[in-house]
Amino acid sequence: MDSLSLLVICLFYLTQAASGHHPTGNPLLMVAVEGDNVTLPCGIPSIKTCSSISWDMSAEFNLTDEIIKKEKPTAPSSHRYRLLKDCSLQITQLVLNDARLYTCKSGTLKSSVSLRILCITERSLPANDKKMELHCYLSTNKGADPCFNHKELHINWSSEDDTPINGSRFVIEHPHNCFSKLIIDTKSTDHHRKWRCHLTQNDLVKATISYMTTVEDGLEEVFATVGESVLLTCGNTSSPDMKWTLREKQLRDASSPDNGQIKASHVNQDSSLVISRLSSLHAGDYQCSHSTDKKDVLNKFRLHTLDVTAMPAGLRGDNLTLTCALTCATECEKDFELTWSGSAHIGWQSELMNINNTLIKKLFLPESSVRSYEDITCSVHREGARVASKKWRAVDPLQTPAWVGLPLVILIVAGGLYIYTKRKRNKDAANDQPSTEMTHVYEVVQDDRNEEQQQQLHLKREAATATTSFYDLLQAVN
Known part of the structure; x- marks a missing residue:
């Protein structure tokens, strides 16, 4: 009996392995969401051709519906089913009704996949x-x-x-x-x-x-960084009588003579509001409504702005000071938090400060190693979730626009000096021409006078020589 029981158990496991099932009998579980595309594998081993493969899916009353036979879809919605080269089944654009048990069959062999939708x-x-x-x-x-x-x-x-x-x-x-x-x-x-x-x-x-989620009479909270553009939608409407207000004051299009409380903004044809070059002054509560009925509010937004600024070390001693500031639309909530990341661990941070509805957190970095800093980022978190961030990058002074343009400035200055010097030399040469000619005449006269003096000196020397010779002759006679 023991030998027979062992044989039965072995045959059971072999049958399960051949059928593509786990020993427990559970099919392979696959999970997807609506709208996804999914590929269900056929777990039958050593398949040489897919012509012998068929795919079924479970139906009501323990029945099955055939969806693939002889490599062709047979289901009513056949456009969503496709047999791949490895005999797996591909289903596109999933719907809830696709959550079923699918079975790949080849003769007496079979393998099942349980598809579930999240x-x-x-x-x-x-x-x-x-x-x-x-x-x-x-x-x-x-x-x-x-x-x-x-x-x-x-x-x-x-x-x-x-x-x-x-x-x-x-x-x-x-x-x-x-x-x-x-x-x-x-x-x-x-x-x-x-x-x-x-x-x-x-x-x-x-x-x-x-x-x-949608909250009745609620408002959408928006976190944006200074310098970027923000789009606030006014719902699925495009009516000329729509208006935008900020802090209960009406805003006007930037093309209007009076652009209201906000600049660098305009209203699109679909009534959405575009704010360009965002600044901390744009923080506030916005709402879109019909101008004829102030109570008919379509959308509300609460806009907060995040900015990072730097103060050079020369003004504050040995440290470079970075300031991260979150300007809140109204009062900053207690679940808002600012954090520094990147190379921020090199320096030390201040405590979080709340000044005039603005959260501030500073970072002090040694100036001596500024060029070695990696990207430093300040992030704002709401209830632990990061909702916005802004990076500060250390800039090499030699790579700033001023230093990049320095060679051009030097070239322009050098060219100007060259032209100025050349013009000055030409002008001086023109002024000095008459005096040069007079100097030449003077030198000629001087040469004549010198020649006359040399002739007179020569005659005197000859006379002196003759006198000396006559004297010597008298001495010899005596």
Whole structure:
């Protein structure tokens, strides 16, 4: 009996391996989101040709629908199915109804794939309830295997930048490993805010889906950096009677004689507002509404601006001072934070200061090693999630525009000096010409006089010689 039992067990495992199933009998699990394209592998080993391959998908009442036979799609929506060269099945533009059990067959051999769709829905709550409840789950459809067969699955929530959600106004519940709730104590700035749900398998992310919440009478919070352009939309409308206001004062197009409280801006044909060359003065609450009805507000925005400035070390001793400033539209909330990253660890940072609705955090860096700094970035975080950042780069003085243009300046100056010198020499030569001619005449006269004097001197010397000779002759006679 023992030998027979062992033989049965061996045959069971061989059958499971040949069929492409795990020994547990669970099909391969694949997860995707609506709109994706997915490729389901055929786990039958040693396939020489796909002509013998067929693909089925589960249907109601434990039935199956054939979708691929003899290398051609047979399903009603055949344009979304394609058999690849390795006999895998490709499905495009996934919909919820695609969450099924798919089976690849070749004779008596078969291999199955359980395709699940990751979804997010919002639960309806009473209008006076200040909470919001989001559900993230794996869809269950015809023939899909139960989720409790996959203990390795888990669902996590994060903000738009994948920072895990945490804070006193958030509650996360996990009824089971394929279903999770995010309960939010809402505030007005949650309007048009995105949340992300991740499905992990053995700690590896298999699928991610995002959801944007809508809050009644809420406003969209926008964080932007100084110097860039910002586009604020006015909804799906393009009406000439739309108007924009900032701090309850009407704004005008930049082309108008009076451009109101904001400069370098204009309104597009779709009524959206474009702010060019953003500055800290643009921080504030904006809203778009019909000019005929002030209460008919279509969109609201709360704009905050982020900037990084530098003070040279020569003005502050031995340190280069960088200042990161977040100018808030109204009052800076307690969940806002500023952080320095990059080479910021080389210096030391000040404490976060809140001055006149502006958060400030300074970074002091040794001037002696400025050129060795990597990119230094200041980021603003809201409830732990990074929402904006601005970089400061150390600039080599020899690479600044002034130094780059120095050779050209030198060339221009040298050319000017050359022209000036040449002109001066020509002018001086013209002025000196008469005196040169007179000097030549004077030199000729002097030469004549010298020659006459030399002749007289020669005669005197001859006379003196004759006298000396006569004297010598008298001495000899005596």
